[in-house]
Amino acid sequence: MSTPPPSHHDAEEYRPSNEQVAVLLDHAAAELRSQFRGVFDEETIHHVVSDTYRELAATARVHAHLTTLATRYARERLTDIAQHQGVPVSSTPEVLFVCVHNAGRSQMAAALLHHHAQGKVAVRSAGSAPAETVNPAVVEVMNELGLDLSQEFPKKLTTDAVEAADVVITMGCGDACPVFPGKRYLDWELDDPAGQGVDAVRPIRDDIDQRVRALLAELVPETAQ
Numbered sequence: 001m002s003t004p005p006p007s008h009h010d011a012e013e014y015r016p017s018n019e020q021v022a023v024l025l026d027h028a029a030a031e032l033r034s035q036f037r038g039v040f041d042e043e044t045i046h047h048v049v050s051d052t053y054r055e056l057a058a059t060a061r062v063h064a065h066l067t068t069l070a071t072r073y074a075r076e077r078l079t080d081i082a083q084h085q086g087v088p089v090s091s092t093p094e095v096l097f098v099c100v101h102n103a104g105r106s107q108m109a110a111a112l113l114h115h116h117a118q119g120k121v122a123v124r125s126a127g128s129a130p131a132e133t134v135n136p137a138v139v140e141v142m143n144e145l146g147l148d149l150s151q152e153f154p155k156k157l158t159t160d161a162v163e164a165a166d167v168v169i170t171m172g173c174g175d176a177c178p179v180f181p182g183k184r185y186l187d188w189e190l191d192d193p194a195g196q197g198v199d200a201v202r203p204i205r206d207d208i209d210q211r212v213r214a215l216l217a218e219l220v221p222e223t224a225q
Contacts (some may be wrong), residue, residue: 080160096165101128130154
């Protein structure tokens with residue numbers, strides 16, 4: 001008899017069995033195979049999906065939707081690897097926002113650019129020492145704009161992600177990225193929202209929003225208003 005999906009109140013306690021995880025990861029790998037057919041073999045895709053799941057599960061507090069998050073992150077990693085190998089799977093410009101914990105400034109920047117670009121720019125964010133969760137105050141101020149970060153999670157910065165990006169932006173947090181020729185590197189000096197309440201985080205959000213709009217106008221001039 002299969003285990004029923006967790007209800008909202010017990011989602012934090014829910015943990016799928018090893019057998020359930022194996023089935024879910026098989027489904028996730030199958031979902032990605034069509035997108036990367038001719039780029040990666042089945043074994044490579046399954047390895048990246050499984051490795052991503054293990055990495056997230058090591059620090060996750062909630063496991064109910066972890067395979068969904070792992071699939072999303074694995075898709076990003078496979079895209080990065082493909083582009084690093086000279087096999088682009090997207091023709092849109094790609095921006096990578098980097099901050100140590102990937103829990104505040106870089107998450108806001110990625111969400112705002114994704115919102116304003118409407119698919120005209122590929123957007124990622126990551127950090128060298130990702131936190132467990134996105135800053136709650138950041139989630140709240142972004143929700144005020146109708147942008148839901150409650151399902152987002154901090155991600156580990158990889159060399160492949162930097163190599164795949166056209167523009168790499170650090171957020172004034174001291175994180176360092178590998179330097180590759182042909183990339184545009186920027187550093188935005190921004191206040192740190194860590195430990196701040198929503199009243200202090202709103203101006204940081206608005207500062208990032210102005211910078212994101214200016215960047216988008218450079219990358220995709222027809223979006224300028």
